[in-house]
Amino acid sequence: MSVYRDEIDGLRAVAVIPVILYHAGLTKFMAGGYIGVDIFFVISGYLITSVIENEREEEKFSIVHFYERRCRRILPALFLILFTSSFFAYYWMLPEQLEEFGQTLISIIGLSSNFFFWWKDDGYFTALTELNPLIHTWSLAVEEQFYFLFPLICYFSGKRQRCLIIVLILLAVLSFFFAQWGGNIESISSHHFYLFSQHSWASFYLPLGRAWELLLGSFAAFYLRKNSTVQSTWYKCNELFALIGFVLIIISIVFFDSRYVPPFPNCYTLIPTLGATLIILCGTNSTLVGKLLSIRLFRWVGLISYSAYLWHQPILAFTRLKTYDTSQILPMLIIISIVFLLSGLSYVLIEQPFRNKTRFSRKQIFFGAFIAAMLAFILAVFLIQTATSRSLLDSKKSDPYLSDLRNYGHWQYVVKAFNALQKQKTFSNKTSVTMKKLILIGDSFAQDFYNMAAEGKHLINYEIRVYFIFSRCQIYLGAEDRKQFIEAKHHRTCTNAYEIKYALPLIRQADVIILASNWYEWSAQRLPMTLKLLNLTGQQQAFVIGPKHFGKVYPMVYVSKSTKYRIKQYQYPNTEVIKINNLLEQTIDKEIFVNLQKMICTGYNQTCPLFTRDGKLISHDGAHLTKYGARYVGNIIFKNRPLNKL
Structure with missing residues (x-):
């Protein structure tokens, strides 16, 4: 045959x-x-x-x-x-x-x-x-x-x-x-x-x-x-x-x-x-x-x-x-x-x-x-x-961009400070009366937010605690079973774990609650209910940080390019991120919602800079911030409403 x-x-x-x-x-x-x-x-x-x-x-x-x-x-x-x-x-x-x-x-x-x-x-x-x-x-x-x-x-x-x-x-x-x-x-x-x-x-x-x-x-x-x-x-x-x-x-x-x-x-x-x-x-x-x-x-x-x-x-x-x-x-x-x-x-x-x-x-x-x-x-x-x-050689070359690239594309910087803080499970009893208590809840975007605050020393008067929730699991409180919204491959990760309800003891003690996440449409639609079910007191203050995206970023493209060339580079962000931010803007009080995307990306199509004014790469992957990006973005959002109240 x-x-x-x-x-x-x-x-x-x-x-x-x-x-x-x-x-x-x-x-x-x-x-x-x-x-x-x-x-x-x-x-x-x-x-x-x-x-x-x-x-x-x-x-x-x-x-x-x-x-x-x-x-x-x-x-x-x-x-x-x-x-x-x-x-x-x-x-x-x-x-x-x-x-x-x-x-x-x-x-x-x-x-x-x-x-x-x-x-x-x-x-x-x-x-x-x-x-x-x-x-x-x-x-x-x-x-x-x-x-x-x-x-x-x-x-x-x-x-x-x-x-x-x-x-x-x-x-x-x-x-x-x-x-x-x-x-x-x-x-x-x-x-x-x-x-x-x-x-x-x-x-x-x-x-x-x-x-x-x-x-x-x-x-x-x-x-x-x-x-x-x-x-x-x-x-x-x-x-x-x-x-x-x-x-x-x-x-x-x-x-x-x-x-x-x-x-x-x-x-x-x-x-x-x-x-x-x-x-x-x-x-x-x-x-x-x-x-x-x-x-x-x-x-x-x-x-x-x-x-x-x-x-x-x-x-x-x-x-x-x-x-x-x-x-x-x-x-x-x-x-x-x-x-x-x-x-x-x-x-x-x-x-x-x-x-x-x-x-x-x-x-x-x-x-x-x-x-x-x-x-x-x-x-x-x-x-x-x-x-x-090459890693060792790049660190010795005159163009600092080359040595910066050694860390781009990796998560060490994004997660390091946030993860170290996770070891602190409760607020200190010795906090002075001049120090307020702040809890930051979310995924890698929350890690970015913490880096923004740390790089610019914007929250030095707060005792900060963090609680991590994978973006695949999302921040949600409500009567519905969130499993119906979560991808099947992540069910095991999100079963009885990575839920905001486990952060409630810290939330009850905090003066300021910040939710920062790569919000999905289903959780963004239910966010008003989530905030309501947190049962915050009149003395507590909440902020919601919208998702961000700076477009496709390939760091290797800019090797050997001048600083003048780099600072002229702009990209279009992911349309889904704009859609989610628009949804949150319509449903969340403007006194607590931070549309980070709109603050950084400007113009009719919200084009985003890829480099700071001194030629430093803002994001290594289009979504997460480098050290210089955290400093750059942080200086903008903490000087504008509503975070300028902190």
Whole structure:
């Protein structure tokens, strides 16, 4: 039975194009473009299982031969990308970015980059991933971890295919259980059950919650081997089910916005993966869908899809490292065209030659892979050491911006002072009558607020205590269960923790209560009720600090730029932040609400400065303040109403 099918190459194209467009930021009509990876998993499971079963039937299956094929298929193009990316990383990355790049290289060599990104826990859907050239290798790691075990299970099962399928079904069910229901394991004792609560073991990056997707493709391969004649006799059913599969994929690509869909993988992931499975089962080249996917252009894109997947993220990331404005359609389309051009070249010049057994023997492939891995490891160590030496060198250079950059992009400054103060659980009994008591409650924006006060010595007459509440949990008091508003992946974090009700003892003692948060729309709408339920006395004073955002900030862009150039840089803030501030302005008394955004960002479109008047970066990520930014913003808000009363 031949494994190759034209329509499968077309299905690869349907998978890779949305992924590239999604990462390029063209998400208006492809909000769920990231699901292309899930389609790849199904295709991969189908193809590998088909090849293994063919060889098992002919009694030619060999573990060594299997891994040789994987090396030929995966490694040459991968090493090309790693070495090319390393060149640009060396010249274009900040020391901290370069150090993390080197660490990522090591994890990729160890086939564990998915575990590395899971451990870093930046989140696949955060803006930080835009600047990570190798974030996409997590999916390769998942596949290779699967392929490390899957052929061994097949090999030791011998000819007992029925037992093999039963074992794989059990593994698929277990994997799906962790993807959808695993987060409730820790909730059993507390009798709380949340539909989309994920366990950390089944997160976006890890194989435990992903294996069932690959096994869907495997089950399709087993079915087609047993029922190869059905496709020709059930023509009308094939047409219908292939069309349904195609529609399921399109629906997922268009509507699965990561901001609103529960964290992948879960039962929603069944929609694109079942769609891909239906096309594999029924979308033969005699069906309408099969004919569409067999168009030469689709097949060509499918053939170069692996190279395209490898190339797209480094090109996009390094482009963003050099220029912050990647929102324009035309430049981005040019970049995408370059991705496909390089992909075609690497397919012809790298992928195809290394798959040719007459050009490169098994011994050469294994030995070459070992040498390339060793060189990549040495290169990774070199890049990490280079990052360390550059950090030391930058601190000695005349442009202070370079030494400032050592701390940008990291949370040490933002959290340090606030976290140290958290150790003080109560107000002091020895506070003098001249010292008022102030409690600051909130998330990282509250940490920023504390830094503003500390840098400008604005609250020196107050004894300050702090209470931290993750923005994912939000500040809220009311009769409604806040879990219905919180993303499912954060349910465990916000269960019986990070609630303002636990700060009530301190609130009762305080003269001034300040709530500072990255407010979400649901909590902002309910904030008047929250304030009312605090039951503050007439002598107590409350303030609400609105959210802030200064636009997209890429610090590396401004290296070697003059102070005159830097102070002319302005950006548009996130429209959602403006929307929330407008909502709070309409519902909260102006004597207690601080619209920080409006004070800093001016003009009709509220454009925001990126630098202070003496050329110091205000925010390292567009949302959180540097030391100089805290001083700059603090001096403005504490001199204006209503905080000038403090």
